[in-house]
Amino acid sequence: MRLATWNVNSVRSRLPRLLPWLDERAPDVLCLQETKLPADAFDELVAPALAVRGYAVAHHGEGRWNGVAIASRVGLDGVVPGLLDEPANPVGQGPGPEARAVSATCAGLRISSVYVPNGRTPQDPHYRYKLDWLAALRATVAAGDPAVAVVCGDMNVAPSDSDVYDPAAYLGSTHVTPPERDALSALQLHDLVRERWPKERIFTYWDYRAGMFHQDRGMRIDLVLAGAEVVPRTRAAWVDRQARKGSAPSDHAPVIVDLDEAPDGDCGPVVPPPSARR
Numbered sequence: 001m002r003l004a005t006w007n008v009n010s011v012r013s014r015l016p017r018l019l020p021w022l023d024e025r026a027p028d029v030l031c032l033q034e035t036k037l038p039a040d041a042f043d044e045l046v047a048p049a050l051a052v053r054g055y056a057v058a059h060h061g062e063g064r065w066n067g068v069a070i071a072s073r074v075g076l077d078g079v080v081p082g083l084l085d086e087p088a089n090p091v092g093q094g095p096g097p098e099a100r101a102v103s104a105t106c107a108g109l110r111i112s113s114v115y116v117p118n119g120r121t122p123q124d125p126h127y128r129y130k131l132d133w134l135a136a137l138r139a140t141v142a143a144g145d146p147a148v149a150v151v152c153g154d155m156n157v158a159p160s161d162s163d164v165y166d167p168a169a170y171l172g173s174t175h176v177t178p179p180e181r182d183a184l185s186a187l188q189l190h191d192l193v194r195e196r197w198p199k200e201r202i203f204t205y206w207d208y209r210a211g212m213f214h215q216d217r218g219m220r221i222d223l224v225l226a227g228a229e230v231v232p233r234t235r236a237a238w239v240d241r242q243a244r245k246g247s248a249p250s251d252h253a254p255v256i257v258d259l260d261e262a263p264d265g266d267c268g269p270v271v272p273p274p275s276a277r278r
Contacts, residue, residue, distance in 0.1 A: 001028045001029065001074060001107055001258075001259045001260060002025070002026065002027045002028050002029070002256060002257070002258050002259070002263070003027065003028070003029050003030075003031075003111070003150065003152065003224060003256070003257045003258075003259065004025065004027035004029070004030045004031070004152075004240075004254050004255065004256045004257075005030070005031040005032075005033070005113065005152035005153055005154075005222060005223075005224060005254065005255050006018075006030065006031070006032055006033070006222075006243070006250070006252065006253075006254035006255075007032075007033040007034050007115070007153070007154040007205075007222060007250060007251075007252035008032055008033070008034060008035065008250050008252075009034050009036075009250040009251055009252065010034065010035070010036045011032060011034075011035040011036065011037060011042070011045075011046055011067075011069075012036065012037060012041075012045060013248065014248075014249075014250055015045070015046065015049070016248075017243070017246075017248065017249065017250075019049055019053075021240075021243055021254070022050075022053060023053070025240065025254075025256065026263075027256065028072065028073050028074045028106075028107070029070065029071070029072045029073070029074060029106045029107075029111060030055070030070070030071045030072075031068070031069070031070055031111065031112075031113030031152040031153055032067075032068065032069040032070075032071070032113060033067070033068050033113060033114070033115040033153050033154045034066065034067060034115060034154070035059065035061050035066075035067030035068065035069055036061075036063070036064055036065065036066070036067050037059075037061050037063070037067055038061050038062060038063045039059060039061055041061075042059045042061055042067075042069070043059075046059075046069075047059070050071050053073075054073045055071040055072060055073055056071070056072055056073075056075075056076040057069060057070070057071045057072075057076070058070045058076055058079040058081075058102050058104050059102070060081035060082070060099045060101070060102040061099050062098065062099040065098070065099075066098050066099045066100055066115055067099050067115075068099060068100060068101060068102045068113040068114065068115050068153070069102065069113060070102055070103075070104050070106070070111060070113050072104065072106040072107075072111075074106050074107035075105065075106050075107055076104050076105075076106060077104060077105040077106075078103075078104060078105045079102065079103070079104045080102070080103045080104070081099070081101070081102050082097055082100075082101055082102075083097075083101050083133075083136040083137055083139070083140045084136060084139050084140045084143055085136055085139065086100075086101070086133070086136045087129060087132040087133055087136060089117070089126070089129050090125045090126075090128075090129055091124075091125055091126060091129075098117075100114060100115045100116070100117070100133070101113070101114045101115070101137070101140075103140070108148060109148050109149075109150050109230065110144050110145065110148055110149050110150065111150045111152065112137075112140075112141075112149070112150070112151045112152065112153070113152055113153050114137060114151060114152070114153035114154075114155070115153055115154050115156075116130065116133060116134060116137075116153070116154060116155045116156045116157065117129055117130040117133050117156065118130070118156050118174065119156065119174035119175070119180065120174060121173070121174060122172070122173075122174060122177055127174060130156070130174070130180065131179055131180070131183055134180075134183035134184065134186075134187075135183065135186075137151070137187065138183070138186050138187050141187055141189070145227070146188065146189070146227045146228075147227040147228045147229040147230075148227055148229050148230065149189060149225075149226065149227045150224065150225070150226045150227070150230060151187065151189060151223075151224075151225040151226075152223070152224050152225075152255075153222065153223070154205075154221060154222050154252065155184060155221055155222070155223050156174070156175055156221055157175055157176075157180045157181060157183075157184045157221060158170075158175050158176050158181075158219050158220055158221055159181060159184060159185075159191060159194065159220070159223070160181070161176070162199075162201075163194075163202070163203075163219060163220035163221075164176060164218075164219050164220075165203065165216065165217040165218055165219070166217070175219065175221060187225060189225035189226055189227060190225065190226050190227070190228070190230070190231050191223055191224075191225055192224045192225070192226055192230075192231070192234050192237045192257050193220075193223070193224060193237040193238070193239070193255060193257070193268070193269065194220075195231070195237075196234065196236075196237040196268065196269070197237070197268060197269035200268075200269045200270075201216075201270075201274075202220050202239060202269045202270055203216065203218030203219055203220050203239070203270075204218070204219070204220050204221060204222035204239050204252055204253050204255055205218055205219045205220075205221050205222065205251060205252050205253075206218040206219075206244065206251060207251065208251050213244060213245075214275070216274035216275075222239075222252055222253070222254075222255050223255070224237070224255055224257045226257075230259070233259040233260050234257060234258070234259060235258045235259065235260060235261055235262040235266065236256070236257070236258040236262035236264065236265070236266045236267060236268055237255075237256070237257045237258075237268055237269070238255075238256055238267055238268030238269050238270065238271055239253050239254070239255055239256075239268070239269060239270045239271070240253055240254045240255075240256055240271060241253050241270050241271060241272055241273075241274065242271065242272055
């Protein structure tokens, strides 16, 4: 089974790239973040194109912001939007929780597509919201069977200094603070890409500005985290950097994990390799 996760930064804008990519990479389960579409627009614009490719879809969206989805060709059961006791954004667009998580059972795995709050700055109320949201994610995972849990998505946390191009450039910023990293670690799940490639330079996000992508000055914040029963099934874990190239890309690249067999071989950690030297 091939799992993939991709922050598309507006599925409406990215659909001309997403559909050919689906045909090429053929994931069995795809988790999307930042769909930025309400339910009716997603059902009209995106769901039919996925259905003809054999995907059942669960989408949790709210309009111009956020939005997450799971598309599966191997079953989609027990769909649950949101988290247990999910906090609301204190400076958000509405009174209730935002559309940042959706979970479903696919081929025996409890898969969650998540878009963790950014945090903005450590002094901003959004930062406290981010930590509370990660605590709710931890409680949701623990309430199920963590051994078969798979949490995919944009975590907005770089797990260690090796996951940013220059740690000094992020001093005083979110994404790298000890409380955020501790909250991510508290999920007690395995980071499938990093465990397979413990010393490699791997990024999944590059800012649009200042040629960051071409200089390979990025961050690894898009993760596939999994329980103990999933780890021995992993045959490949890699970042599809090709999808970040070309015209009108997302600022994130997809992350792909192959379970049980690897159709493209153990090709990681980054395909194709970056052109810029370290």
